[in-house]
Amino acid sequence: MADFVEIKSPADFHVHLRQGELSKVVTPHVRKGGFDLAYVMPNLKPPITTTDQALAYKKTLESIDGGVEYLMTLYLSPDLTPAEITKAKKNGIVGVKSYPRGVTTNSEGGIESYEAYYPVFEQMEKEGMVLNLHGEVPSDAANNTCVLNAEATFLPHLFKLHARFPKLRIVLEHATTRAAVDAVKSCGDTVACTITAHHLAITVDDWAGQSFNFCKPVAKYPDDRQALRQVILEGHPRFFLGSDSAPHPAHTKSTATPTDPCAAGVYTSPILLALVAHLLESFGALHRLQDFVSGFGRRFYDRPARHGVSPIVLKRVKGVKIESKWPLGDDDSVIPFWAGRELGWEIEA
């Protein structure tokens, strides 16, 4: 058992950096968590639907922490035109994120049907932009659709888009099921898949009655978690880390009243690299850490690690606990995943 692990240029290919005060707290946590690339989600209020918005947002993030490479995305909506895709590409925007309507945080403007966006996808394919899919259908009791099968029920959309746009790079985000893993594997090299840290740790039992483990997609069965672990263990190059680190003010995560559900999201940024090392080691995949947190994602996105950057050194530790909370303003906080629990690794200062 090694006591030190060196990781070159960790890249988080799915992260929520929010806006306002919350953004000032969580954006520096990308580097604190060990990462120097953040693929930034566009589901702000209002959503990032234009190149100009994305560039302004990027500037804001750079003003908070200039030491991270921010890859920007647009929110798929009727505002998005093929001409805007061309403009976005010219300005360094990397991808477009699709949210089915109403399934997660700030997705009220999400899409209901993909056909209307075919001209946009065609232009994206031509320009080499990436389509990032939140792969869930909305719940519909009449069709027995709920949070448990929302992802599996979405997969035919993935197949249809891939068949229609075989050269379009598509990422199925935050896969949580064996069905999704098998689906992505069965696609061609233009289809990849992100896996979060927390979905390697938890199952439905962990968010049953515990809102701080509640996120979308929800964690599923133990066998689904096993499929996520297995595909990392086998080193499949189209499966890589996207943390979906999604901070919320703590008061919106607790369920102190019986009215609305709490906000969906698990916050892993400040502990991300150590957490992933801890988890991969727990199922014998520590030797895949470099590929999973950097190599595979960087290759798919064609974003090689920068030269001359020192690797991040993780050292084995005992008795080191995850912070219980990060202050947010005077009377709120952001609570990280596994708050107060021990991790087996930490970044050497």
Added chain:
Amino acid sequence: MADFVEIKSPADFHVHLRQGELSKVVTPHVRKGGFDLAYVMPNLKPPITTTDQALAYKKTLESIDGGVEYLMTLYLSPDLTPAEITKAKKNGIVGVKSYPRGVTTNSEGGIESYEAYYPVFEQMEKEGMVLNLHGEVPSDAANNTCVLNAEATFLPHLFKLHARFPKLRIVLEHATTRAAVDAVKSCGDTVACTITAHHLAITVDDWAGQSFNFCKPVAKYPDDRQALRQVILEGHPRFFLGSDSAPHPAHTKSTATPTDPCAAGVYTSPILLALVAHLLESFGALHRLQDFVSGFGRRFYDRPARHGVSPIVLKRVKGVKIESKWPLGDDDSVIPFWAGRELGWEIEA
């Protein structure tokens, strides 16, 4: 559409009346909710494992509200002997409740294997006592068992017990799945099944991120809820109400911290008859109300309605909301299911 419905002697064949201060608050809610029979669960601290304990508990409940018929149960544990079964029967104890270890509130002393209890079951069969099964197996990630399939995975135990003790009356409590409904249907007339009010209302989507809807067994898929509704609609005589009304102090239901999960349980007692009427009407089964909340259960348990008791009159209402909470001591409360929502029926005073 009738504006009044009369129901004779509603009987709740599964309710938690707790102990101490909480019991003083919730026990009177049996009658307030429209019921004059309560089949009382034994999972206190310590559990009710002897006839003497059960009789003392019954006296306590009667001192709180003497207007309800309390049917008492014992907690299946190694303390329970065939001799104790005989004594229990002589003293009017009706059933024995089995909890798999660790699956719900105060089940740490639950059973792990049934074979050891065969002599007890044999005596119960002889004496005509009822075996009440909490039909879930404990979670076990290595076998892909979790809260979602814990009930379906339990069903072979039901079949085995029924085959070994065909004359023993068995109730599969609080069924939540189509698999459980089908299983009970396939058994002989000695096997019945309770259904709660809340499982007729909610699915997994309702407790995802909302701890006040979290209970064990957890609500499952929409199709499972449909199976529960359907078996009531068809008037199957071995399926009847057991509310599993399970009050907890509100502070133990909210998830204000990221450590332990909240308490499992949904509290329906104070609104029970109106709630069940509301729900049955929502799927066209209001005409089954009398059988579901009284006739079928009373027949299975051989507890005919008392003569000369006035029926409960439900009247159709608009704009009447469920109480948001019931005070518990100086600084806590008990929060009912659907707090603050409107019901279409209420009991006429």
